[in-house]
Amino acid sequence: MSDDVVPKMRQRGQWPPIIAAVIVVLFTLSNAAANMLAAKRPTTAELQREEQNSFVEQRHARLAELLAEGDHCRPVIAHELAKTLVFDGRSAQAYATDYEQRCAPDPVVHAWGAARIPHRRD
Numbered sequence: 252m253s254d255d256v257v258p259k260m261r262q263r264g265q266w267p268p269i270i271a272a273v274i275v276v277l278f279t280l281s282n283a284a285a286n287m288l289a290a291k292r293p294t295t296a297e298l299q300r301e302e303q304n305s306f307v308e309q310r311h312a313r314l315a316e317l318l319a320e321g322d323h324c325r326p327v328i329a330h331e332l333a334k335t336l337v338f339d340g341r342s343a344q345a346y347a348t349d350y351e352q353r354c355a356p357d358p359v360v361h362a363w364g365a366a367r368i369p370h371r372r373d
Contacts, residue, residue, distance in 0.1 A: 310335060311339070313335060318332070322350065324350075326360075330357075330359045333346055333347060333350075337368065346360075346364065348364065
């Protein structure tokens with residue numbers, strides 16, 4: 252045998268498993284980074300509460316508009332105003348009494364005036 256032949260230490264075909272392992276490690280690290288940077292998703296309850304808050308804000312705006320405008324003895328406006336007062340957690344009794352004295356007795360306004368105030372859940 253001649254001395255100038257050096258046996259190969261590395262076998263052929265080892266690169267594909269090394270490349271596959273590096274790719275798996277890179278995917279794992281990139282997913283970990285993405286999970287650390289991801290913003291917190293709102294829960295269903297938080298989304299529902301946000302939607303309810305937007306409805307409450309709209310109702311408050313409409314109530315302020317109705318109170319500023321006045322009913323001018325129009326039953327449709329009076330019905331909406333009495334209903335909105337009750338939904339807002341206020342008593343509509345004083346409004347119903349005032350409306351009946353100024354305009355005429357209205358069973359819908361009277362019913363909203365006699366309505367129980369809903370319990371507020373905060």
